[in-house]
Each structure stands twice: as C-alpha cells, then as structure tokens.
Amino acid sequence: MPLRKTQPGKIARLIARKLAAIAALVLLGGLLSATLVRLAPGFDADERELDPGLNAESVRALRQSRAGEHNILSFYAGYLRGAIHGDLGTSHALGQPVQSLLRERWPVTVRVVGIGLLLAWLLASTLAFTACLWRRPAYEILGTTVSGAFLCIPAAVLALLSVILNAPGYLAIALIVFPKIYRYSRNLLAKAYTLPHITAARARGLGELRILAWHVLPVAGPQMIALAGITVSIALGASIPVEALCGLPGIGQLAWQAALSRDLPLLVNLTVLVTLVTLLANSGADVMIYMLRPREA
Amino acid sequence: MNTTGRRALLRFLVCFVLVSLALTGAAFSQSGGELRFCLRSEPKTFDPLLVDDDSSLAIRYLTGGVLVRANRKTQDLEPELAESWKVSKDGKEITFKLRRGITFSDSSPFSSEDVAFTMQRLMDPALHSSTGDAFRSGSGAVSTKIIAPDLIAIIFPAPLAGLDRLFDQVAIMSAHSPKKEAAVLGPFLVAEYKAGSSVLLRRNPNYWKKDSQGRRLPYLDSIRLDIQSNREVEMLRFKRGELDLINVLDSDYFDRLAASSPGLAHDAGASLDSDFMWFNQVASAPIPEYKRAWFRSANFRRAISQAINREDLSRVVFNGHAQPAVGPVSPANKFWFNSRLKAEPYRPEAALKRLQADGFRMQNRALFDKVGNAVEFSIVTNAGSKPRERMAVMVQEDLGKIGIKVNVVTLDFPSLIERISQKFNYEAAMLGFRNVDLDPNGQMNIWLSSAENHAWNPQQKSPETAWEAEIDRLMRAQASTADPKKRKESFDRVQEIAAEQTPFIYLVNQNALSAVSSAVEGANPGILSPQTFWNAERLTVNASTRASR
Amino acid sequence: MQHERMSAARKLACVVVVAVCAVSLAANWLAPSGYAKQFREAASAPPSHQHLLGTDEVGRDRFARVLYGTRISLLLAPAAALVSTVLAALVGGLAGYLGGIWLRLARGFTDLFLSLPWLFLLITVRALLPLNVSPLASVLITFLILGLLGWAASARVLSTSADALRNSDFILQARASGLHGPRLFLVHVLPNLKPVLCAQFWISIPVFILSEANLGILGLGVAEPLPSWGSLLRELEGLISFREEPWRLVPLLLLIVVMTSFQMLLSNEEVTA
Secondary structure (H helix, E strand, O other), rough: OOOOOHHHHHHHHHHHHHHHHHHHHHHHHHHHHHHHHHHOOOOOOOHHHHHHOOHHHHHHHHHHHHHHHOOOHHHHHHHHHHHOOOOOOOOOOOOOOOHHHHHHHHHHHHHHHHHHHHHHHOOOOOOOOHHOOOOHHHHHHHHHHHHHHHHHOOOOHHHHHHHHEEEEEEEEHHHHHHHHHHHHHHHHHHHHHOOOOHHHHHOOOOOHHHHHHHHHHHHHHHHHHHHHHHHHHHHHHHHHHHHHHHHOOOOHHHHHHEEEEEOOOHHHHHHHHHHHHHHHHHHHHHHHHHHHHOOOO | OHHHHHHHHHHHHHHHHHHHHHHHHHHHHHOOOOEEEOOOOOOOOOOOOOOOOHHHHHHHHEEEEEEEEEOOOOOOOEOOEEEEEEEEOOEEEEEEEEEEEOOOOOOEEEOOOHHHHHHHHHHOOOOOOOHHHHOHHHHHHHHOEEEEEEEEEEOOOOOOOOOHHHHHEEOOOOOOOHHHHHOOOOOOOEEEEEOOOOEEEEOOOOOOOEEEOOEEOOOOOOOEEEEEEOOOHHHHHHHHOOOOEEEOOHHHHHHHHHHHHHHHHEEEEEEEOOEEEEEOOOOOOOHHHHHHHOOOOOHHHHHHOOOHHHHHHHHHHHHEEEEOOOOOOOOOOOOOOOOOOOOOOOHHHHHHHHHHHHOOEEEEOEEOOOOOOOOOEEEEEEOHHHHHHHHHHHHHHHHHHHHOEEEEEOOOOHHHHHHHHOOOOOEEEEEEEOOOOHHHHHHHHHHHOOOOOOOOOOOOOOOHOOOOOOOOHHHHHOOOOHHHHHHHHHHHHHHHHHHOOEEEEEEEEEEEEEEOOEEOOOOOOOOOOOOOOOOOHHEEHEEEHHHHH | OOOHHHHHHHHHHHHHHHHHHHHOOOOHHHHHOOOOOOOOOOOOOOOOOOOOOOOOOOEEEEEHHHHHHHHHHHHHHHHHHHHHHHHHHHHHHHHHOOOHHHHHHHHHHHHHHHOOHHHHHHHHHHHHOOOOOHHHHHHHHHHHHHHHHHHHHHHHHHHHHHHHOOOOOOHHHHHHHOOHHHHHHHHHHHOOHHHHHHHHHHHHHHHHHHHHHHHHHOOOOOOOOOOOHHHHHHHOHHHHHHOOOHHHHHHHHHHHOOOOOOHHHHOOOOOOO
C-alpha cells in the first residue's frame, strides 16, 4: 500500500497541540521532581556535619543553608520566575550558576549520546536484518547470544572496559543500548513476517531484500519509530554511568553528582531538560508516524 | 674577509650556537615538568578560610602560604612566612615576626596587614569553617595588633592549646589585592578550573622560597588535578602512566601494584585514620526501649568489642595493611597515644560470659536478653566504601557466632547523616575518621557531651553518665593548659575511660598506602595528609622517564 | 531441516533452564558449606576441590553463592518482569486500543514517568522500611518496585502498536461480528502486542537483576549475607584482576546462557515461515 502525505493543516494542528502538551508536562515534571527530591530523607544533611572541627553554630548554619528550599511550591515559583529571565539558579555542590554549567556540558552529552545511539541502531539493525534476510537459526541464536551478553554486562563494567581499551565513550553507550533495540526490532520484524501477504509475496518470487524493504518494514515501521523515540531516553540514562566513569564532562556526570549531594537547583534543571528531550523525541516519533501512515480508505 | 678569517668566524659561530644550545638545554632540564594526580571529589570552595573537604584541602595546601608549617614527616613546626614566633605564657597571645620582601602571586606586597586581615576574616562570626572554629575557644573577640609591617600579635579571649600549630591551616589572604583569593603566597596558583573535570595549578612566579642552591621553588611547572572518584579508573590511569601519584591507595590495589611494579607502591605504616562502630544511646531515639537498655550498658558494648576479631579484619579486608585499633588515637601518634593500652583481643567466650552477667543467655545458638527478646540489631554504614562494607559483613559473622543477628544496611551518605545526627533512627553505625589531627584538641567536639559530634548521644544538656562528665572535665583540662605533660596526663585518662566504657568500638587503623610513579623525583610518602605531595615544591617529574614507561 | 534445528535448539534451551533451576534448588546438597560461611584463611582464593569457583574477598564460597543467588534472582527477576509487562500492556496497550483522549493522557503520563528521578522515591522507600526488615521482605519489595517502575519505555511502543491495530481491518471485522470491550482487547488486540511484550519481558530480566545490585547502594536489594546474581556480577567491576581471575566470569557466562535459553523458549515465531 503506498504511503500518502496527509494535509499540512492537520499536521500543523497536531504539532501545536503536542508543543502545548510538552510545555505543560515539562513544568509538571519539574515540580514533581523537586517534590521527590525534597521528600527524600537526607535533604538537609550535609557531609560537613560529621566534621568534628565545626562547632555548634557552624553546624546549625549548615542546616539552615537549605531552609529556603523547604517549601517546594515557593522554591519552584521562584525558580520559574528566575528561569524566565534566564537565571536557572546556582548549584550547591559546584557553586556555579546552573546555566553556565549546562551550556558547557550539553555539547559533550549530545555528541556522546548522539553518536552512541546511531551506532547502537546500526549494530542492532545489522544483526536484525541479517537474521531476517538469511533465515537460519544460527543467525537467530547468534543475535540473541550477542545481545544477551551485552545486556547482562553491567553498564559500569562496559564503561570501565572502554576506559581500559581507550575506546571512546559513545562505544560504551552503543553497547549498552543496542541489545534492547535488537530485541524489540527483531521481534517486531519477526511478527511482520508472519503476515499473510509476505507468503504471497514470496510465492510471487520476490527477493528477500525486496520483501524486507517494501513489505515488512512499512508494517513494522511505526513501532520502530516509536522505539527510536524511547531509545533516546534509554541512551540518556546510560550516559550517567558512562560519563562518570569515562571522565566525560557532560550532563550525565552532572546528574550523578547532583543526585549524590541532593543539589535541588541542579536536579530540577536536569529533570526539566531530560523531560524536554524525552517528550520531544517521543512526540517527534508520534508526528512522524502520523505523517507516514497510509491514508484511510 | 679572507678565507681563514671566514673559517674562524664560522668556527666561532658554531661554538656559540652549540654553547647557547647547551645552556638552554640546561635551563630546560631545570624545568620540573607537570605533576598529575586525581582528586576524589569536586573541590567545594577555593576560599582558603572556608575549606573543609579533602579536595579543597589539597588545593589549599598547594596554593596557600602559611605562617608556620608542620613538617608532615618529622611533625616539627617549621617557620614559613613567619621567621619566628612566640606564644605568651598564658597561651592567649602569639606574636609572629614575618619575613620581609615577600609578594603575593600578583606582585602585591605581603605584610602584617594581610595577616591581620586574614585573622579578622577568619574570626567573623558569619564565617563557618573548621579552620576558624578551631580558634574559637571562648566567647569574645579576637584582636590583632600590628606592631610593625613585619611584626604582628594576635590576642585570643581564652587560652588555646597547641596555638602555634593551628596556624598550619591558615592560608594568608591579601588585604588589598584586587584579585582577592586568587592572589596567593603558596608555591602554586589556580590557573584553570573546569567544574566536574579538572583543576590546573601553575607555578607561582613570585613564590619566595629558594632551595639550598639558591634556585627558585617550586621545581614543577604545573600540577594537573583530575576529578575522578572511581578508584578502578584511577588505578588504570596510573598504570598507564597518565597519573604520577595516588595519594591514598586501597589495599587491594596496593598488593597488585606491589606484585607488578614493586618500587611504586609505598606502605608508610599505620596512619592516624581509624574505623570504628558505635551504638545509639540517645534517650529520645525512636528505637525499642529494650534495645536502648542493651546499648546503654557498658558491659554489652565491651562484650561486643571482645567478640569482634580485629586481626581477621586487618588480615582479610586490608591484606595485612592495617592494625587492630586501640582507641581514639592511633599508635602512630607517638606522643599522644597511651602506650599502656592494647587492642582488645578476640575472646568470644569472655564476651559471652560478660553478657551472661547482664542476664543474656544462649538458646538454640541464638542469644536472648533477660526479658526474652532475641538479640538482633542493624549496623548502618555508607555505601561506596568496599573495605567498610566487608568489615561490616565480617563483624556480622563474628557476632553471629555468639548468637547475635546483625543486619548490615548500606545507605547513601545524606540518608546516613540524617539518621545518625538528626533523626537518630538507627541502632548501630560504622564509620571512619580520616585526616585526623595529631593534637587531641581536634577531637574536642567528639568527646564533649554537649557537642554535636558526640556520636552516640550528642548535644546533652548535662552529662547523662558519670564517665561522660569525667571525660568533659578532662578534655576541658587538657585544653586550658599549655604544659604538654599535663595535657598528656589528662588525655591518657580519657583514652583509658574510652577503653573501659567503649562508647566507640574501635576496629582498625589502616596503613598509609600510596603509589608514586618512577617519573617523580623527590617523593617521600608519609602518614600525614597530604601523604605523597606534602613536599610538592621540591618534586620534579622527569618527562623522559614518563615517556619511556 | 531448519525447522528441526530450531526445535532442537529449543529443546536444549529447555534442558538448560530446567538444569539450572534444579541445581539451584539442590544448593543445600551441592554446596553444604552455605553462602555465608567465611573461610577467612582462604579469602580471594582460586578454584579448588573445596571451592569450585574460588572464594570472594571475605572468604565465602563463590559456587555456593552462585547457586543460592540463582534461587533469588531467577525466581524474582522474571516475576518482576511479568509485573512490568502486565503494567505496560494495561497502560500502553489499553490506551492505544481506546484511542483519543485516553491515548494522549497515557502518552503524556508515560513520558513524564520516563523522565522523573525515581532514585529519590527509592531512597524514601528505604527510609519507610524498618532497619531490621527481613532479607526476604527487602528483596521482595525491591523487585516489586523495580517491576512497578520498569513499564514506561515499552508502554510507549505498545501504545503505537495498539493504536495501529485499532483501525486495522481485522479489528473492524471482529467488531462487526459483535465482539466488544474487554473480550475484543484480550482475544484480538493483546496477542498482536506479543512481540513487544515478549521483548520487554526478556530484556527486563537481566536489567532487573543488575538494577537490584545497584539498589544496594541505597540500602534496598538483597541484604548481606544473602547473595544475588546482581551482587556477583558487580564483582566484575574489579576488572584489573580479570585476567588473573577468569573464574569470576562464570556468573556472567551462566546468566548469558540462561538468558539465551529463555529467549529460545519465548520465541515461538517460526523464523522460517
């Protein structure tokens, strides 16, 4: 069935609706994450309290330093007010304005996660398509074993391996993410192959490659695009241990430090950023699926 | 010019070029290279008066100029920016005679005004740091008297024990320089800081110190500090030659390094650090009343201490690079350690007898108290320290042998701190002390019953037990006199009471382990922090040795 | 012939899984010393007659720990994976099937769920549990939470699948023939969501096994001295000694073999169709 484009007006309305939803969800996400951080025990606690060199007043002052963040709603309102003017707050742990921290670091993460994700899709697709085109059980088992192997190796170990072998960080991310892509796409493609028109196409004598490109992929396509959307989220999660261990000064490393020290301003900003990226990726996938779907009869 | 003249000129030129090359070569070989090692955490501040964490301390040590320096090897107090000093008889006043002709890194002059400015800033009640708090012995203002540009007296409201040593921690800041804390008097200055990544220190061109041959110190051109908390990665990079030092080495890595490259791993002997556990004795703690009764019994605590096999802990967890701990002071602290005391030997039968005296009894290989409750408690400790987790597991097994069920709970640090110092909803805790001061005055806030860090029962309005009252009296006594013999008598008695009452069950004193690459010349690792780079101004890195590794 | 090879592989996979389960259940006889006993004279020892896989850093028999750890991880991780799969089917599948506002709400909710820092919820959960919680309760709660948190990613993909199905021919046909509501969903929609559901189930098992070990940092997960595969795999982080201690890899190899076998059993799509 040939794919047809839908009317531009409908798409524009869809995108506008999605953007509004994204804005609302991002704001909500920031508030929820601030609440989660605030309610978790240890919010007020600082390592320095255990230092016997500090006297009673100093410890009291230490505990008071976070008093301004106790009321989450007022903190969040203040944060939003500042954000409108471009001031995203100051990080407790690093003592620097969040805006400059994010600006310095996001290119590193974009590079590592972007290349890692592309590589992961490349690896997964190669394995999946190989299994599809040459229909031997050996390829199936090979794909399962390889992807299973990398799935079972802890992310920290893969990151350490890449440090040992002097491999770039994006390789570690690719190895962490590709097993998931492989499994989903292999299952989706396998399912698509069971549809009746595939047998018919084979009977007509079409080659495997043709069948894959023109008959299987369009069916599995929408779900693969949705998969692509969520792999962004998965890769961002994988970037945290990889950046921390490989010494890459990106957002993942920042997230790890912020979580350890309950750095509320930094955590809220990072959540907002991650929510934004996740929503954009998934909504982008939705829009693409909508645009590529065949017109209803 | 004729040919002979031209040949002579040519010869002269060649000689000239060769000689100048040789001279520049010699000048180059004097350049000390770049030293590289890791900081285990992000430095929290570059303001020398606010420094509290290890990484900031390291940077302060390398960049700050101090009036007197405690030599990390000999433990003697040596003159630095001060040529000489005098402490008054009553211990309230100290006078420093400063060196002349010294400038800050930005060429602004150094004089007693800067010392006065630093002290005033340090004593500002709004400023909270352990450096400043060490000087806050009594209420009242600290005054400074500038007698001359090179002579200054500092007067305290109450006498301070070990007053002169405290100035090893005070890095002098400039009173007038527009660069504020960026103008330093130490051998290096902060050239670059990439948050979360690295700190680059460069040689301070105006550093005043010269070596015995008159050469300007430091020899090193720069020091690169990478921020890396993972020890595996640090070890990898050291083995690959990307790092020159590991300041504090884990015992696992020590043995592997000693096996592969014996000269690089250094064991300087027992350090001042200790690992210990304690029981929650807070009256208002949200723990069952019967457990509180156990923990408040000195017999119970002593029995637990006897039931723990410290030799095994040293041998298994630290591969022999640790010693059973005796008390609050490590035997490495030669002057202050009470040599009459010994580490508690492993005697589970004696422990059981002690417990039976308190009414506990064994039934089906489990211990029950006199009311019939099964003896079970939890030990909280922080995650991320493999040695401590292993010690907790071994203590769990040891106590299991006398019928006590121990649950090991590893928590993230903020949750742990909230439990042990704010909410007190814990039963037993296991932690360690690092970078301990030689002088027991640094432990004042641990032993005073009214203090914050009196871990088992902090901030008591008045001492709840007779022995805590006695310790309060002794600690105050040792703080109020300058006579070292009298101080030692008082603190010896504190150590004896701590051994009898065991509020802390001291486990081990780890050895000071470090790694130094063969490219570094002049290193002499010790036990006092900073173990490997305490003499950073005299270290050099031989680039060719590094390249050939 | 390829069909036969596949079912031979499937039979082998079955045998492997049953063997692993049997061996772990027989741990009491195969490893009588138990998982907690510390042979302190032989800490970090290489394999020997007494300790088939050597000992760990405090002298506990690694073979025993692998066997006992299998019981916990191999039982609870698939259970948690099932929980997360069911949740994903409910949220993603149902929303896609219902369409319209439900789909949009579910997608928004799922996206938000994916982005929040759940680490702090886990820390809070630990604080709410008593310190002396029994090891069994601790590990059950941990895997339950993992299951409750792990559904979001595949729910997103499922919503797309279900959405596509909603308007497909054979669903319209089924509706036309009188099938409605839950029956329609369970009988016709859910089976077509199987590829994604199976993939999620299979991926979640090792992910949960590894996550449980990471949660040890927060005080959740398996309490000492109970072993779990996650904690055994964390031993791999000391990679430097890898070459000299290759027996540390055995838990990893075992897990890979088991996962591969699981997948062989799960996949009933005929590859050669």
